[in-house]
Amino acid sequence: MSVRLKLTLSYAGFLMVAGLLLLAAVWLFLLRYVPNRAMLYNPDDRPTGVFPVRSALLEVFAPRAAAVLAFLLVFGLVGGWILAGRMLAPLTRIAEATRLATHGSLSHRILLPGHKDEFRELADAFDAMLARLEAHVAEQQRFAANASHELRTPLAISKALLDVARADPHADTGEVIARLHSVNARAIDLTEALLLLSRVNRRSFTREPVDLSLLAEEATEELLPLAEKHGVTLETGGDAAPANGSHALLLQLTTNLVHNAIVHNLPEGGTVRVTTGVSPGVVVLTAENTGDRITPELAATLTEPFQRGTERVHTDHAGVGLGLAIVKTITHAHDGTLALAPRPGGGLRITVALPAVSPSTGTP
Secondary structure, eight states, X not given: OOHHHHHHHHHHHHHHHHHHHHHHHHHHHXXXXXOSSOEEEOOTTSOOEEEOOHHHHHHHHHHHHHHHHHHHXXXXXXXXXXHHHHHHHHHHHHHHHHHHHHTTOOSOXXXXXXXXXXXXXXXXXXXXXXXXXXXXXXXXXXXXHHHHHHHHHHHHHHHHHHHHHHHOTTSXXXXXXXXXXXXXXXXXXXXXXXXXXXXXXXXOOOOXXXXXXXXXXXXXXXXXXXXHHTTEEEEEEEOOOEEEEOHHHHHHHHHHHHHHHHHSSOSSSEEEEEEEEEETTEEEEEEEEOOSOOOHHHHHHTTSTXXXXXXXXXXXOOOSSOHHHHHHHHHHHTTOEEEEEEOTTSSEEEXXXXXXXXXXXXXX
């Protein structure tokens, strides 16, 4: 049976039970006190008469009670069917939206009118889910298109170098090999970054207690030669910041932040400062660097895949354009938040906030 039919039968059954209870109340509180035999009624101040007996009242009352019950049954079925249809109308709209979403129409919204009730909350939650899903699908499509373009570029360059070498057998093969090595290394870096993004999106990693302050020191030590090569001063500081997550992924996050701060800096005399701290309920990792002035609009786009902010690049280590995209993905996979803000004097401040854990227990 459909839900509408079940509700209709429930309404009709409720009316029938209510009617029977009413008749039972009439019998219990009225008819049971009527005598079974005729009694003379002869008060001094009223005319003499006969008090009605129970059997006579039942003969009159029973057919009419049956008619009332029959009316209640018909009324309950018809009224219940109409009322159930009105009550289930929002579910019909939600089901239709679900079918449209199943066939790929994610732009459809229920937009259920009326007062705030359970159906309205369900419809609003479904609309919000569709909006997030539509944005996610659009982001994935945009990412796939960008990834295809980025992967095609080194392959096209390799093909062109090989064509040139084949056309001129006497050309300097050393230069060709060096350029092919550089292009191939870039393609490998891009592929590894794409695989890392895929792994993080699946959240297929084991969580363990991790101190962000130790990761900051490890990342700065690893990238210190690159910073010295480009005249950038690295500074670290702050308190212990215990979090719960993947050591490898959080180290990748920290390394990407420091690397991004180094390569997007002043041509010389730049600084990078990495700090950690604890706030109520969260641990914070902040990386800020000097550099050109950045607008808030540009800062908001820097976590998009393959968005390099080319106007800030002054080195030949611009990367594959996935550094901050990986940082964003790792942060969200660890239930954290990522904030980018331009510094007043130029450069960028990036703040990662993760749920804090107890150092002794390792639990949130």
